[in-house]
Amino acid sequence: MGDHIIEADNLGIRFVRNRRRQLRLREMFIHRGGRQPRASDFWPLRHVSFQIESGEAVGVIGKNGTGKSTLLRLIAGVLIPDEGGIRVRGAVAPLLELSAGFSNDLTGRENVHLVGSLHGLSAAFLKRTFDEIVDFAGPQVRDAIDTPVRHYSSGMKVRLGFSVISQLPHPILLMDEVMAVGDAEFRKKCYATIERMLAEGRTLVLVSHNENDLTRFCTRGLYFDAGQLRVDGTVREALDGYNNVVRT
Template identity: 80%
Template sequence: MATPLITAEGLGVKFVRNRRRQLRIREMFIHRGGRQPNPGEFWPLRDVNFAINPGDAVGVIGKNGTGKSTLLRLIAGVLIPDEGKIHVSGKVAPLLELSAGFSNDLTGRENVHLVGSLHGLSNAFLKAHFDEIVDFAGEQVSKAIDTPVRHYSSGMKVRLGFSVIARLSHPILLVDEVMAVGDAEFRKKCYATIEKLLAEGRTLVLVSHNESDLTRFCNRGLYFDEGKLITDGTVREALDAYNAVVPT
């Protein structure tokens, strides 16, 4: 039996409305655990348990605000759980929040090298594949490659970010609504790239509201509602559970 690549056990994360979550770290030292619960606290995810095996393609399904993107950030290590634990065995190639970790003050060219190097791509590799990366991102990005990315549209950031992340050899790919941004030509490139990566045996965790994309790529679905994992089954079972409670 395969050893899971991603395991969540009693996983929970807590946010505070209208405050930066990082402030809680300071408060732990100031109040030494004696602070009363803040009425503004809420749990986007709580008591979540699942295991994802190598080669799984998992669609994360639910309404806005039900913890889907938060789950990807926990898997990527961007967030630390407040309860339980999440174990990830293997490197993660994350394309989250439309920007892939770009610095707005750097140019597209500089961000390709920054993000690529942060994920372990060598300078020699990035130089050798730079034109290929930019060509994949499209003509609009190519023309603006030496412009700071703060001037890029969300779609341009997604194009360039996907182009870099898709070059990683990491076994786990996290994708958050990437294919919702961009034209038909870009989506076609995304589809072909994801299909190629899945054929290589990569593991995919995909957040999408597009039922066609979910059924196209995913063999499994996790349906969340109000921070709870409601359904863990085939992607069809998860979609049926979601559609049963979404107003028509």
């Protein structure tokens, strides 16, 4: 592998899918020692190769279930590939699945300190910037900052999660549909923050169905279909590949 900040080489990951994901206790006893429900292998991504340069803004495009979020988890190191490999040269600031890794049992305040510290932010830095983080997330989050996150709406989790992750100095930012649940005011603040990060030379990998967001930030696009990388080109070329399939 070369000197790219992110490099995937024949990347593949396999999940085991069971059509009967959850068995009742009675069914577990019935199947014990006998025939088990059939499981099948499923490859959300396979034979995927690409390189991303430092400072690039790359949109990951495709229908639901085509491996986009799985790719971000592989880049973040949350998942380990079964085939090939992926190399990431630099720390990653991940905002995945709306919540940035929050614990539902902890309050918003506790999650700010937990997630921030897990990503290397010092207790002194978090104490100094806490009000700024919460203010960015908005008055609804501030009013609930000492309430367990399980009671937050998905939009509140996104706002607080983005507020924490945007404080990280890491060179790579991963975003998965972050702005899809935010209101207009929050999106405006997000846009300004992302533009600042890109101006600083950060690398962005953005999963989104919003064509305006993709064309605003990304110059390059990766279009995935059925776990395969179909288009690696400009963001317009990737969007055209996606739209051509959606229209058929």
